[in-house]
Amino acid sequence: MPDSGASRREDVIVMGGGIVGLATAWQLLQKRPGLRLRLLEKEQTLAAHQTGRNSGVIHSGIYYKPGSLRAQNCRDGKLALEQFCSEHGVAWKRTGKVIVATSTEQLPSLKSIYERGQQNGVLCEIIDRPRLLELEPHCAGIQAIHVPEAGIVDYPGVCQRLGELITAAGGQITYGARITAIRQSTDCVAVQTTAGNFEAQQAVNCTGLFSDRIARLSGQPLRERIVPFRGEYYVLKPAAEHFCQTLIYPVPDTRFPFLGVHFTRMIHGGVECGPNAVLALAREGYHWGVISPRDLFESLTYPGFLRMAARYWKMGLTEMWRSLSRQAFVRSLQHLVPEIRSEHIDPAPAGVRAQALGIDGKLVDDFLIVRHERVLNVCNAPSPAATASLNIGKLVAEKLLLNS
Numbered sequence: 001m002p003d004s005g006a007s008r009r010e011d012v013i014v015m016g017g018g019i020v021g022l023a024t025a026w027q028l029l030q031k032r033p034g035l036r037l038r039l040l041e042k043e044q045t046l047a048a049h050q051t052g053r054n055s056g057v058i059h060s061g062i063y064y065k066p067g068s069l070r071a072q073n074c075r076d077g078k079l080a081l082e083q084f085c086s087e088h089g090v091a092w093k094r095t096g097k098v099i100v101a102t103s104t105e106q107l108p109s110l111k112s113i114y115e116r117g118q119q120n121g122v123l124c125e126i127i128d129r130p131r132l133l134e135l136e137p138h139c140a141g142i143q144a145i146h147v148p149e150a151g152i153v154d155y156p157g158v159c160q161r162l163g164e165l166i167t168a169a170g171g172q173i174t175y176g177a178r179i180t181a182i183r184q185s186t187d188c189v190a191v192q193t194t195a196g197n198f199e200a201q202q203a204v205n206c207t208g209l210f211s212d213r214i215a216r217l218s219g220q221p222l223r224e225r226i227v228p229f230r231g232e233y234y235v236l237k238p239a240a241e242h243f244c245q246t247l248i249y250p251v252p253d254t255r256f257p258f259l260g261v262h263f264t265r266m267i268h269g270g271v272e273c274g275p276n277a278v279l280a281l282a283r284e285g286y287h288w289g290v291i292s293p294r295d296l297f298e299s300l301t302y303p304g305f306l307r308m309a310a311r312y313w314k315m316g317l318t319e320m321w322r323s324l325s326r327q328a329f330v331r332s333l334q335h336l337v338p339e340i341r342s343e344h345i346d347p348a349p350a351g352v353r354a355q356a357l358g359i360d361g362k363l364v365d366d367f368l369i370v371r372h373e374r375v376l377n378v379c380n381a382p383s384p385a386a387t388a389s390l391n392i393g394k395l396v397a398e399k400l401l402l403n404s
Contacts, residue, residue: 010036010172010200012400013191015179015214017041019051019155019386020378021206022162023393029169031397037171038200040193042178047159049284050208051386053351055233055264055272057247058082058092058151059384062099062117062124069367070384071120073395077388081153084390088165090157091267097150097247098132100141102335106251107143113251114145123149138243138337150247152267155386174198179207182217182375189218189374202400205377209283209354218375224356224364225302228283228295231275232323233348236263240344243337244271250336261332272348273333273340276322286350288323307361356380369396376400 011032014025017039025039043049058081061074085092101110110126117124124147127135132144167173177195184190188199205214212226236243248263264272279299282292299305309316322328326342333340356364356379368380376399378392385392 008036009188010038010198011202012037013189013198013200013203014039014206015191015203016206016208016211017043017046017159017163017173018049018206018208019047019159019162019389020208020381020392021204022046022159022166023389024204024206024396025166025171025393026162026169027390027393027397028400029166029171031401034170037166038198039166039171039173040177040179040191040195040198041173041175042194044175046163046173047156050351050354051159052156053286053349054155054386055275056152056155056267057264057387058153059387060097060117060122060124060147060150061120061384062113062122062145062147063252064116064120064384065365066116066119068365070365070388073367073388073391074384075121077384077391080390080394081158081387082151085153085158088161090154090161092151092153093267094149094151095246095265096135097147097249098127098136098139098141099145099147099249099251100132100139100336101143101251102140104142109251110143110145117145117147122147136245136248138339139248140336140338152247152265154267158389179214179217182214182219184219184373184375201374202403203375204396204400205375205379206381206396208381209352211354211377211379211381212356215370215372215375215377215379218372218377220370220372220375220377220379222370222377222379223359224368224379225298225304226283226354227299227302227305227357228280228285229277229353229355230280230285230350231277231353232350233272233274234329234345235348236271236273237344237346240340241271243339243344248336261329261336263333263336273345274329274348275351276319276329276332277353278319278323279316280352284352286352302357304357304359304361308357308363311361353382355382367392369399371399371403
């Protein structure tokens with residue numbers, strides 16, 4: 001059962017109850033039965049933020065630099081996730097996906113994505129317009145990449161099952177445990193929280209939107225900073241859901257760091273459209289009315305953000321306008337599905353992406369996992385972290401057990 005009191009010294013404390021933290025805890029208990037483990041979550045439920053607010057896509061690994069941790073963990077993690085869901089009764093489905101070029105100018109980029117997919121071992125093919133229309137009858141495009149192995153899943157359901165498995169294996173989950181201090185000594189790490197104080201031989205930081213702050217609390221020298229970007233979504237009304245059969249993605253503009261709006265079938269029904277990408281005014285700022293002076297000050301005074309803003313200010317203004325104007329959002333959707341109209345969509349819950357930004361103004365392009373003494377910090381776990389979570393958890397668990 002979930003626990004709220006400290007009655008023992010743990011072997012490992014896992015900080016963060018999103019999918020990466022849960023996967024890490026589960027993998028540790030799989031590899032070392034009887035391990036004394038405690039997972040700390042500041043909310044009263046698991047997967048309350050990034051994991052519970054993403055679009056539910058099982059990514060194939062087609063976009064990522066060959067040889068990177070993102071590419072390697074996505075491919076292995078995808079298979080592990082599908083197997084886990086099948087074994088534990090969590091809803092998932094292989095839907096397929098198309099990445100659509102709507103102009104001749106996009107064809108070289110489409111080819112580059114296809115070649116990267118081939119290097120990463122992704123099953124995919126370039127298709128012409130007639131074949132595209134067989135898959136997506138309402139989709140614009142002159143050519144596309146078809147990725148039949150892409151899919152969708154219930155990520156909150158994965159987290160619920162992981163939580164059950166962790167407690168069944170003897171792990172403790174403490175809710176309402178916001179971390180306020182971390183102290184390291186020669187024989188343990190002490191974690192102070194709003195739910196009590198805990199000690200362990202080692203700890204791992206999987207706190208997502210707050211991973212940089214927690215890393216600094218552990219004493220980790222870290223130049224990178226989490227800058228929160230909100231992704232806003234709409235859903236198609238039921239009468240318009242036929243406009244999307246699978247997953248429809250644009251060819252990403254290589255000048256910019258985000259993929260652009262797309263259409264996603266959801267595992268429990270419905271079709272999601274989005275996201276855009278705007279600076280969130282708080283790390284958990286899911287709409288314009290949520291403002292954290294501390295979070296906003298940190299973003300606006302960070303040299304990396306200022307450099308990024310100077311480089312992409314035109315894109316930033318476009319994204320803000322698309323956030324404020326429903327019609328602007330619709331026009332972006334029409335690049336992929338021309339029949340979409342404003343009356344076809346309703347607002348949906350937004351998410352905030354925990355993206356590490358370097359001081360040079362560039363997004364950290366890979367998973368960033370660094371150790372400071374007894375604390376292992378997962379400082380950057382962007383998409384496809386949810387898809388890759390079981391494999392990331394395995395990687396982190398192995399690093400921890402090597403030092404036990």
